[in-house]
Structures are given as C-alpha cells and as structure tokens.
Amino acid sequence: MPTLTWVGKDKVVNHHHDVPFKVLQQQNRFNAPDDSPANSTDNRIIHGDNLEALKSLLPEFEGKVNCIYIDPPYNTGNEGWLYNDAVNDPKIRKWLGQVVGKEGEDLSRHDKWLCMMYPRLKLLHRLLAKDGVIFISIDDNEQANLRLICDEIFGSGNFVTNIIWRSSDSSNNDSKQFSTDYNHTLLYSKKIGWKSNRLERIEENNAHYKNPDSDPNGDWFSGNVSSPNPRINLTFDIISPNGNIIKPPKNGWRWRKERIDEMIERKEIIFSDDQTRIVKKTYLKDQSGIIPSNIWWDIDDTGHNRNAKYELIKIFDEFKTSDIFKTPKPTKFIEKVLKISCSKNAIILDSFAGSGTTAHATLKLNAQDGGNRRFILIEMEDYADTITAERVRRVMSGYGEGNKQVPGLGGSFAYYTVGEPIFNPDDTLNEAVGIDVIRNYVAYSEGIRGEDQTPQDNAYTPYLMGLNTDTAWIFYYEPKQVTCLDLDFLGLLKFGLAKPGTAIIYADKCLLTKEFMTKYGIIFKKIPRDITRF
Ligand SMILES: C[S@@+](CC[C@H](N)C(=O)[O-])C[C@H]1O[C@@H](n2cnc3c(N)ncnc32)[C@H](O)[C@@H]1O
Incomplete structure (x- = not known):
C-alpha cells in the first residue's frame, strides 16, 4: 500500500503513547430548566487541547464511541493556527510557537498539519467502537494528504466514501480560476463492511x-x-x-x-x-428507506456555510455580527451525519468542536425522535466556555425573544478542563490528583465493570477497588508510606460471603512466594510499574 511520508513523520507516529495521561476535572454542570423537555443528560464539554483530552478519555471510552465527527483546521493559511505539540525533536521544536503560513510562504505547512493530525487520529481510532465511524470534513488544501494518513490509520479497506457537500449557496464570480462550492467529508468505519442507516423516504x-x-x-x-x-x-x-x-x-x-x-x-x-x-x-x-447518496447538494437538506453563521447569530444575537465564529457547520449537515451513522443511544465525539454544532445537532435529533444520543465535545480555545458551552446552554434552555423565541431542547452537560498528569515525570503516581482519581484510573485500567467497583468506604477494607464472585481487586496504596503485600496484610482481607478465587493486589512490595501466590490465586502488581499506561 502506498504511504505518505513528510518531515517529522517518524517523530509523531508513536507520539500518542508519549502524551501524558491527565485527569479531566469537572468545573461545573449545566442543567436545562426543570420545565424543559427530556433530552440526554450524560454529556461533556472539555476545554483543552484534544491530544491530551482524547488521551484522558481512553480509560472510560476506549472502543465505545459510535460516531466521531471532526472538522479540523483546513490549513488554508488564513486560520492562524500553531503547531505546538510537545514533540522533542530539534526540527519540530523550530516550528513551535509560529503561526502556520500560507502556501508558498511556508514550505513545511503541510508537514506541520500532518504532524498535528496523525497522533490525534490514532487516539480517535482507539476510541471508536467496533461498529463506529468517523467523519472528517476537509477541503482541497489537505484532502489528498488526509486520505492517505487515514488509509494508514483506519485501513484503506475501511474507507467508506467521500461525501461531497455543497458548502456555498452562490458561486464566487471574483475567483481567479474556479468558484469553490464544495467541501469533502471523508468517512471511515472501524470495521470493514459497515452499513449506513437508510434515510426516511420523503x-x-x-x-x-x-x-x-x-x-x-x-x-x-x-x-x-x-x-x-x-x-x-x-x-x-x-x-x-x-x-x-x-x-x-x-x-x-x-x-x-x-x-x-x-x-x-x-x-x-x-x-x-x-x-x-x-x-x-x-x-x-x-419499499424501505433511502440509501444515502455521497453528494449532499440540496441546501434545504444539509444547509450551507452562510446559513450556519446565520444559525449562530440567532443564538448569540447580542453579537450582531456573523464573525462570532468564522467556520461553523450548519446543524442540518451534522444531523444528517448522525442520522445515517448511528443509533438513538450513540456516543458522539467531536474533538474540534468550534461553536458546538455537533452538540446542537445531537440535541435536535434527540428531541425529534426521542433518542438519548450523548455528546463529548473538545475545544482548546478560550471560547470553549463562552461560545461552545454557551451555545449548548442556550440551546438546552431556549433562546431568542418575542416571535423569534426558540424553545429549549432540554438536557444537561458537565464542563471539564484537562487537569494534572496522573504520573510524575519520574513515573511515580502524582498524589496531587487525589486517591479517588488514582483508584478510578487503576480500576479502568483493570477493566473492572462499573457495578463491581467499590468505593473506599466499603464494608471490608478501604483498599478494595472491585469485587465480584471471581475476583477481588485491591489497591494497597499509601501516598506517604511503602506498602507491602505480606501475610499480615492478607490476614486483614475478608469479604463476607464472597469467596473470589482470584485476588489482584497492587502494592509497593511483595513478600509472598510465587508458590504461595499460585496456590491461593493471588496476583501481585507492583505500584507504579504494573499500572497500565494508556
Ligand atoms: C473548523 S473549526 C470547527 C467548527 C465546528 N465544526 C462548528 O460547527 O463550529 C475547528 C475548531 O477546532 C479547534 N481546534 C484546533 N486545534 C485543536 C486542538 N488541538 N484541540 C482542540 N481544539 C482544536 C479550533 O479552535 C476550532 O474551534
């Protein structure tokens, strides 16, 4: 299979492994007013760089996201974006902190864009469920490059289609060569042979x-x-x-x-x-529903760029300008993405959230068909709160006045920032994140099902992390002292009527012999060495 090479590729192909795992910190929660209609409640908006935020989502969401929609910077030369990932290489360090320039003026602009996208797509691939799909909007500046790296990451056989969306409602007669009236949206599925939903007949x-x-x-x-x-x-x-x-x-x-x-x-x-x-x-x-076409040309069906800006002005009418946010997508466009790709209970992720259109479309669709689709949005700019989250607050509770009033769609979301890393640079656990966060992380890494997880104040021992009929998971960790798995500690472990055949015990040291542990079904895991890194 042909593969694409570019300056810095060798430094970023495994970069997603080096990104420190950081804890997501909930800052606040927003609930639509009590009299609002029912809508999904377990939604999240994360303010932070998506490279770190995606990594933080792995323990909870790896293999669970049904639909990813992303609309990354198109690398037009007008976006003023910086490639700023902490990749430790002299060539790449030279790029950091500098705005990516225009075609012809910045010879490494495509290399920078590819270095930015590659590790993010790797993490997105891990987050996708077996039946999941990813839609990536892009224009001709990077479409060909994007297609090749997606073939590499998702598999060329997993390419489903390239949707051609009419992004403009009128041709630009001032263009020197052609009026550019469409965008691409590449669609890849996690499994080969994925089938789209059929659209309702009209x-x-x-x-x-x-x-x-x-x-x-x-x-x-x-x-x-x-x-x-x-x-x-x-x-x-x-x-x-x-x-x-x-x-x-x-x-x-x-x-x-x-x-x-x-x-x-x-x-x-x-x-x-x-x-x-x-x-x-x-x-x-x-006759059953209609199989979707990959040409989305009807602006009444899937909107267009100007119409997306207009939607935003209606929500933020105090701004009185279409420049509140320069590149929103219309909700109709993302509604169609969701309709053809996922179920009413899907988890939907947009890691380049911008003005939050994906959340808006999700809530609209839930309101139409009684679905419980949940969204996770990530936006790194400061407007994550003032535009992204604020749009969602207004859409949930209703906006506009008089005859322009739009009723709320209901629902709620939690707002997070990306917090501290869970491991210190010397690989020890970062106590500052708190014992609950560390226990949660280890419980996820052990794959303990939610219903088997135990809080610290359980009936048996504060070190118990999870329990079912087969297994007890114990996290014997004390920030200020070295813990030792020995006979004295084992003597403290009693689980009432439960008699699990296996005990997985994390501690700093172990004094038990291999024979003894094999005989009693004990598995020792050393802290921090044996804690899985995502
Ligand atoms: C083209 S806009 C997305 C527009 C969005 N689809 C909408 O309808 O509003 C791209 C967004 O991705 C954000 N972004 C770019 N790089 C990012 C990163 N590394 N982490 C999180 N967000 C990022 C930008 O700040 C911008 O808001």
Missing part, C-alpha cells in the same frame, strides 16, 4: 408511485422486468390473455417462467392495455 422519493387501477395494495410504479445479465434460461416468450406473443428483452426476463406465472396470477404482473408488454408492479408499501 415525498420526492415517492412521487413516481401512483395507483391508476385502484389496486388495494396501494401506490405502485412499473418496475424493471429485464435480467441485468444475459440469461438463456430466462429467455422465453410470454403469451398474453388475448394470445399475443410477447418477446423477451435482450438479456431475458428477470424471473423464471413459474415465478412470472405466479405473479400474473396474483396480479403483481399485469399486461399493458395493448397486451404488448408486461408491467411489474413495485409497491410503495414494500
């Missing part, structure tokens, strides 16, 4: 179904009767009721003779008035 899809003969089965249209490939055994004459011989089409009929006779009997196949043709009735009642 009037336009049904317009050619009619019922000229008052058929009790309802509206129908005349379906294709020819075989798609040449088939000798399907090539036969049909005799009409008045004895007319109807010759087969070039490839033969679509069905065997017996099947055609049955359909004639059931009046699913009728004869044309002059009895020179057969007519196969394809009923509307038998």
Whole structure:
C-alpha cells in the first residue's frame, strides 16, 4: 500500500503513547430548566487541547464511541493556527510557537498539519467502537494528504466514501480560476463492511408511485422486468390473455417462467392495455428507506456555510455580527451525519468542536425522535466556555425573544478542563490528583465493570477497588508510606460471603512466594510499574 511520508513523520507516529495521561476535572454542570423537555443528560464539554483530552478519555471510552465527527483546521493559511505539540525533536521544536503560513510562504505547512493530525487520529481510532465511524470534513488544501494518513490509520479497506457537500449557496464570480462550492467529508468505519442507516423516504422519493387501477395494495410504479445479465434460461416468450406473443428483452426476463406465472396470477404482473408488454408492479408499501447518496447538494437538506453563521447569530444575537465564529457547520449537515451513522443511544465525539454544532445537532435529533444520543465535545480555545458551552446552554434552555423565541431542547452537560498528569515525570503516581482519581484510573485500567467497583468506604477494607464472585481487586496504596503485600496484610482481607478465587493486589512490595501466590490465586502488581499506561 502506498504511504505518505513528510518531515517529522517518524517523530509523531508513536507520539500518542508519549502524551501524558491527565485527569479531566469537572468545573461545573449545566442543567436545562426543570420545565424543559427530556433530552440526554450524560454529556461533556472539555476545554483543552484534544491530544491530551482524547488521551484522558481512553480509560472510560476506549472502543465505545459510535460516531466521531471532526472538522479540523483546513490549513488554508488564513486560520492562524500553531503547531505546538510537545514533540522533542530539534526540527519540530523550530516550528513551535509560529503561526502556520500560507502556501508558498511556508514550505513545511503541510508537514506541520500532518504532524498535528496523525497522533490525534490514532487516539480517535482507539476510541471508536467496533461498529463506529468517523467523519472528517476537509477541503482541497489537505484532502489528498488526509486520505492517505487515514488509509494508514483506519485501513484503506475501511474507507467508506467521500461525501461531497455543497458548502456555498452562490458561486464566487471574483475567483481567479474556479468558484469553490464544495467541501469533502471523508468517512471511515472501524470495521470493514459497515452499513449506513437508510434515510426516511420523503415525498420526492415517492412521487413516481401512483395507483391508476385502484389496486388495494396501494401506490405502485412499473418496475424493471429485464435480467441485468444475459440469461438463456430466462429467455422465453410470454403469451398474453388475448394470445399475443410477447418477446423477451435482450438479456431475458428477470424471473423464471413459474415465478412470472405466479405473479400474473396474483396480479403483481399485469399486461399493458395493448397486451404488448408486461408491467411489474413495485409497491410503495414494500419499499424501505433511502440509501444515502455521497453528494449532499440540496441546501434545504444539509444547509450551507452562510446559513450556519446565520444559525449562530440567532443564538448569540447580542453579537450582531456573523464573525462570532468564522467556520461553523450548519446543524442540518451534522444531523444528517448522525442520522445515517448511528443509533438513538450513540456516543458522539467531536474533538474540534468550534461553536458546538455537533452538540446542537445531537440535541435536535434527540428531541425529534426521542433518542438519548450523548455528546463529548473538545475545544482548546478560550471560547470553549463562552461560545461552545454557551451555545449548548442556550440551546438546552431556549433562546431568542418575542416571535423569534426558540424553545429549549432540554438536557444537561458537565464542563471539564484537562487537569494534572496522573504520573510524575519520574513515573511515580502524582498524589496531587487525589486517591479517588488514582483508584478510578487503576480500576479502568483493570477493566473492572462499573457495578463491581467499590468505593473506599466499603464494608471490608478501604483498599478494595472491585469485587465480584471471581475476583477481588485491591489497591494497597499509601501516598506517604511503602506498602507491602505480606501475610499480615492478607490476614486483614475478608469479604463476607464472597469467596473470589482470584485476588489482584497492587502494592509497593511483595513478600509472598510465587508458590504461595499460585496456590491461593493471588496476583501481585507492583505500584507504579504494573499500572497500565494508556
Ligand atoms: C473548523 S473549526 C470547527 C467548527 C465546528 N465544526 C462548528 O460547527 O463550529 C475547528 C475548531 O477546532 C479547534 N481546534 C484546533 N486545534 C485543536 C486542538 N488541538 N484541540 C482542540 N481544539 C482544536 C479550533 O479552535 C476550532 O474551534
């Protein structure tokens, strides 16, 4: 498979492993007013660089996200973005703190963009559920590069399609060469052979179904009767009721003779008035939804850029300018992304959240179909609170005045920042994050199911982290002293009626022999060495 190389690639292919695991700190929570309609409540907005934030999501969400939508910087040369990841390499350090320049003025601009995207896509891939999909909007500045790195990360066989979205409602006659009126959205699935949801049929899809003969089965249209490939055994004459011989089409009929006779009997196949043709009735009642096309050209269906800005002004009418946020997507566009890709209970992630359109679209769709889709948004700029989260607050509680009032959609979310790293640079545990956070992290890393996790104030021992009929997990950790797994400590461990066959015990040291541990089903894990790093 062809792969793309660029300056710095070798420094970033594994960079996601080096990103320190930091704790997400909840700052506040927003609930829509009590009288609001029901909507999803377990939503999150995270203020921080998505490289760190995505890493922090791994313990809880690895393999769980059903739909990722991202709309990263397109690298147009006008966005003023910096490549600032802490990659320790002289070549890359030279780039840091400098705004990425325009084509021709900055020879490494594509290298920087690829270095920025690669580790983030790696983490996004890990977060995707088995049936999950990722949509990435982009324009021609980076589309070709993006396609190649996605082929590498998600697999070229996992490429589903490139959606062409009409982003502009009017052509730009001042353009020197072409008016650019579309964007790309690349779609990859975690598993090969993923199937999209079908879209609801609309009037336009049904317009050619009619019922000229008052058929009790309802509206129908005349379906294709020819075989798609040449088939000798399907090539036969049909005799009409008045004895007319109807010759087969070039490839033969679509069905065997017996099947055609049955359909004639059931009046699913009728004869044309002059009895020179057969007519196969394809009923509307038998039709399923519409398979989505990869050209999204109807601006009434999926909006356009100007219309996205207008949506935002309506929410933030105090700004009175369309420059509140320069590059929003229309909610209709993301609604369609969600409709075709995930279930009503999906977890949806947008790690380049901008003005929060993904959350808005999620809440709208839930309100329409009673779904409980949940969103996680990540935005690194300071407007994460004042625009991203504020939009969601307004959408949840309602906005506008008088006849422009838009009712709230309900729901709630928690707002987080990216906090301290869980490990110190010398690899010891960072006590400053608190024992609860450390225990939670270790519990996730052990894969202890939520219902098996135990709080510190459980009935048996404050070191118990999880318990079920098979296993007890013990985290014997004291910030100020060295802990030792020995017979005295084992003597303190009693679990009432539960008699788990295995005990996984974390401690600083172990004085038990291997034979003893094997005999009693004890697994020792050394702190911090044996704590999984995500
Ligand atoms: C094109 S905008 C997304 C617009 C969004 N789809 C909407 O409808 O509003 C890209 C956003 O990604 C954010 N961003 C860029 N790099 C980021 C990073 N490393 N971590 C988190 N957010 C980032 C930018 O600040 C910007 O708000």
